[in-house]
Amino acid sequence: MPYPTTAALAFRNVTRNARRSAIALIAVGFGIVAMLLAAGFIDDILHGMREETIETHLGHVQITRPHYLEAGLAAPFDYLLPDNWPERQLLEKTNRVVVVSPRLTFNGLISLGDTTVSFLADGVEPDKEKNLAKQLKIVAGQNLSETEPKTVILGQGLATSLGAKLGDKVVLVANTQKGGVNAVEVTVRGTFSTVTKAYDDVALRLPLKTAQQLLRVQGTHRWVVLLDRTESTAAVVAALRQQFDSKKFDIVPWSQLADFYNKTVTLFSRQVTVMKLIIAAIIVLSISNTMMMSVMERTGDVGTAMALGNSRRDMLSLFLSEGLMLGIAGALLGVILGWAFAAVISFIGIPMPPPPGATEGFTAKIRLTPGLTSQALVLAILTTLIASVYPAWKASRMIIVDALRHNR
């Protein structure tokens, strides 16, 4: 039988058997809604975490001297990026780059009264960092300011262990490039927190100029680059690797630095994959059951159709087409309902407790991306089709005379 005819017949069977088709559609649609909501929920959490990691801390791309990230903290003076290198200008003019913020990273000791603890400091340009570290939360006081060079902001944990309050004068001590020790007195202007509590326990930030004076150096360790969108990262990294000499620079995308985020993604992705498999199994089981019932109910019809000259292949492709149509319709239904539910749930918001290592809770939404949506469509259509294979094969293998007797 020509295929368009088979498809037309399958369409009639599906649409004119409203009750049976509705059962199948509900099964597929329900599975797809469940998958979209669960995956979209986790995706929203991961997406929020990703953007927060980038915007509080990492930026999208970091440019350093080669191997700085592996070995730099132990020998900070061996990996300096001079301010006057022309690549700096080039970088700022690169497409999609919003901000380039230089950072000088070092450790030392911080004292307040009798208390002295070690710290990990970032010397930053306050103006640029305001753009870059949008999500750095100032818990108390104010962020750094260009006009107040002799100030510092402390990570919340560090401020606590030091017993520092706003306005306190603290002394920072660090090694200089030439091997000496230098100190500077700065005022506590504020305290901050990030997603990573361990970092907040030791971190402080101060204006880049003050940091350079303390270490008696020119230059910085990294140029932290913020892009217009996270999705542009790969393209920009590729472009920069073309332009910049790899003997002079390491060009590192955020994804290589976001260790905690990456591990979280791996963990959750496994869970989501398991969930998708479970949903796929549920769809396959319930659809193959529905299809099998449909084939059994229509045994007499199959016998008649074959007696009237239809081949086994005609029967096979008829039932497969019906499965495919149910799959497509169920997928569309599921996606439409999924989007609708997602919109409602996102509007209301899901209150979430603080994630591990963080201090504050947040409101999660359901994040449905085109990628996830097309995955759901493919999953629904594929599983329904797979579920139809055995029933369709059964139908095509029926013994005609036995099938005809079924009508009696």
Added chain:
Amino acid sequence: MATRAPVVQVEHICKDYKLGEETVHALKDISFNIDDGVFLAIAGPSGSGKSTMLNMIGCIDTPTSGKIVVDGTDVSGKTPDELADLRSRTISFVFQTFNLFPVLSAEENVEYPMLRRTDISKSERKERVSFFLNTVGLAKYAGHRPNQLSGGQRQRVAIARALATRPRIVLADEPTANLDYKTGESILSMMKAINRAFETTFVFSTHDQRVMGMADRLVRIEDGELTTLGVRAGNVWKYVKEKDVPIPTSDAEMQQLLKEDPELRRMIMEDPELRRALLDDQSVAGVAGKGGR
């Protein structure tokens, strides 16, 4: 007409069914021919093997041994696909339970068997649908679904469907068993009229005396054995074979038999006469005017 080869030749057919340890011999060495254009009834008591015989002729079941030639083609050893194609071109069925597709309207049901025939154009298909729905008197019901039709109407649709492919032979397994007396009779008269008009070969299985009354050929099976072959001229049945006489087991034997019985030969060779003798049925006359295949 009379010189044409038989539509179906049944030669030494046996059919066994295995039921656990036991073997049921449903058909035992049956041979006969079905001539072109006949109205043939297969009669016999319940369980005698009528349906089994029809299924073999219709190529939806295969004999345990023996040979069936349909429209010049020996069907033994054909693949299911080849048999499907043969059915699609030369054989049609009318079922006791009508077997219309419930999701299709009357006209869609009639169109159905033509759908796989790429040699029939769409316009030709539509023409045939309306012609045959008209022939069975259901033009007004074209858009109705089977569950909106009475049993008799359904069987008429089934007959239109069977005729639409212009088959060489229509097989009907107890087509009137699910109908009341009057409706059954009108369905039969209609089939008879169509048989006259289009010279389509009809083969029935039945235990209904009326069906046998309309037939011009009779094959009687009892307990899987062919007991009687009958040919009718006018209102007189000439029995070719009866239980106590050996049954011809080959074409050659049949030919021999015909040679020995000149009256029988005349009846068979001059089929048109035989038919004209039967043309007194009024319901036949109306349709007969509409032309043949």
